[in-house]
Amino acid sequence: MSMLHLVNKSPYERNSLDTCVGYVKEGDTLLLIEDGVYAAMSSGKASAKLSGLDVAVLGPDLAARGISEERLIDGVAVVDYAGFVDLAAAKDKVQSWL
Amino acid sequence: MKFTIQVNEGPYQHQASDSAYQFTKAALEKGHEIFRVFFYHDGVNNGTRLTKPPQDDRNVVNRWSDLAAKHNLDLVICVAAAQRRGIVDDGEAKRNGKDATNIAPGFRISGLGQLVEGAIQSERLVVFGD
Numbered sequence: 696m697s698m699l700h701l702v703n704k705s706p707y708e709r710n711s712l713d714t715c716v717g718y719v720k721e722g723d724t725l726l727l728i729e730d731g732v733y734a735a736m737s738s739g740k741a742s743a744k745l746s747g748l749d750v751a752v753l754g755p756d757l758a759a760r761g762i763s764e765e766r767l768i769d770g771v772a773v774v775d776y777a778g779f780v781d782l783a784a785a786k787d788k789v790q791s792w793l
Numbered sequence: 794m795k796f797t798i799q800v801n802e803g804p805y806q807h808q809a810s811d812s813a814y815q816f817t818k819a820a821l822e823k824g825h826e827i828f829r830v831f832f833y834h835d836g837v838n839n840g841t842r843l844t845k846p847p848q849d850d851r852n853v854v855n856r857w858s859d860l861a862a863k864h865n866l867d868l869v870i871c872v873a874a875a876q877r878r879g880i881v882d883d884g885e886a887k888r889n890g891k892d893a894t895n896i897a898p899g900f901r902i903s904g905l906g907q908l909v910e911g912a913i914q915s916e917r918l919v920v921f922g923d
Contacts, residue, residue: 701919703808703809703812703921728812729807729808729809729812730807730808755815756808775819776815776816776818776819777819777822777823779816779819780816780819780820780823780825781823783796783816783820783917783919784794784825784917788917789917789918789919789920791919791920791921791922793801793920793922793923
């Protein structure tokens with residue numbers, strides 16, 4: 696049973712990322728959207744928490760915040776909305792950590 | 794694949810309604826079916842036709858209405874959340890003695906059972922909120 700986890704708030708604003716990573720299992724993907732994309736920055740405070748996880752980030756939300764892909768943690772995948780849909784379809788369930 | 798989308802946040806607050814719209818649009822473009830979009834809590838505010846955003850801004854409400862018209866989407870507003878926030882259709886105006894309606898084209902008001910049905914009938918429920 697694989698799951699797509701969605702986190703949409705900045706780690707500087709909420710603790711939803713902390714809650715989420717405690718539940719991410721092998722085979723799951725964590726997709727960062729909206730202000731959640733700040734967690735994918737290699738210089739950010741959340742970067743250590745994401746190591747070893749399958750992490751993707753929504754490209755349009757990254758661009759809207761002026762974050763270039765060079766500033767991301769190594770190995771983080773950048774997807775567009777079509778890629779978001781593909782992830783939702785590929786995993787068995789989608790969980791939004793609101 | 795069949796999706797139901799839940800929107801818990803009003804337009805122009807943060808980004809939930811925009812994200813839900815973009816996801817819905819992308820899913821339709823990929824040939825998936827959107828069984829229903831359910832607007833809950835402040836999300837019901839996406840369904841008033843009286844908004845008038847600045848011309849250079851996106852029109853969140855019209856965008857949903859247009860997508861619904863194009864793809865025959867079922868946009869459902871939670872009745873209890875709508876009553877609290879003043880989202881009114883003809884039936885609700887009559888039932889509650891209100892002198893006007895404001896529901897946008899393509900939206901309808903119904904109960905929480907529609908969300909449960911959406912969750913059961915669809916293969917994925919994707920929730921967007923605050």
